[in-house]
Amino acid sequence: MSSNLRIDGARLVSRLMALSAIGATPEGGCRRLALSDEDKQGRDWLVGQLQALGLDVKIDAIGNIVGILKGREDGPAVIMGSHIDTVGTGGRFDGALGVVAGVEVLATLRDAGLVPKRDMAVIAFTNEEGARFHPDMLGSYVWAGGMSVAAAHAELDADGAVLGTELRRIGYEGAEKPGFLPAHAYLEMHIEQGPVLESEGGGLGAVTGIQAICWLELTLKGRPSHAGTTPMAYRKDPGLAAARINIFANEVTKTIPGQLANSGVIRVQPANVNVVPETVVMTLDLRNPLDAPLAEAEATIRSFCAELAERDGIEISFRDLARFPATPFAEELIAGMEQSAAELGLPIRRMISGAGHDAQMMSRLCPTAMVFIPSIGGLSHNPAEFSTDEDMTAGANVLLSAAWRVANA
Ligand code: HGY
Ligand code: MN
């Protein structure tokens, strides 16, 4: 590839904006929950883009969408990708940018008449966010063999909708077996989703790996009673216990280095102003760059809950929603991202990813790395999520260079 080949930044941005119009929210973000009608529209749009490029388009049994540019030789492919599903308060860039950047890399090679030694592909994984179905990174987890198609199809959302039924409803239960395309390497471009790059004056991130993650669902069962007549000492109040657990999980982040905790879901039943709750379902999102301190944090929180249940006379049960270890990326690919940025005269620094990504799953299969671009204001999972055209173009040029190098090595 001539060293001055570049992606078409305007085309990259216009594709991203076209996708962003699907599931656009009044606040300026996107809401395309996995397997929703908006997700289907986004999928239909993407398939149309891949077909228009003349790529070989395949869909697997969990709805992962793959566009393949044939190489000169048969064998494992260099895959680029991410996801197009969003969280409920999603932005325009999380996931979508990595998919349209992969499309842009293949379009650029096609325009230049360049045929790589190896197949190159772009993939959009199903349900990366885990906002509707669990675990997160589900499509790449199934692709990487971590979860069976049957188990994934049986997953339920909070309203009892069945993943497999939803997949068929939107017409995306494909014929291919997940993982059908052997991977030589996986490269993902993504927004940082945090403040680090921007706070250091910008530049790109050569991602060294992804922190460990543990999502727990807690069901707290107490005794519904009258909020006016029941003396405090007589109450079995799961609502109060849930608040205590949330505060305790936050306290643990002060004693265990690198520990993060979030309680994003708290559902109270019967949710009446004058009833001491009967049941509370809450979630804990626990993360740490290292596995051992995360395990320590989880154990500490579980023993706090056991004591609380005993003392307050309530039942507390746990369900795993997601549990993935800290995941280091491949040194030669991280160095490749740095080399590509240097050749393009772009500043880049190594960093860990706070967020989970499909790359966390793909690293089970093949050498994997990511390139980050700055998130303005460090915001993500927020409609105000923003990255500049310039940074998107820079990141996609690094992706082009790094992917081409590994596809021809
Ligand atoms: O939660 C995460 O880190 C990812 O956005 N699913
Ligand atoms: Mn993402």
Ligand code: MN
């Ligand atoms: Mn996300």
Ligand code: MN
């Ligand atoms: Mn993610």
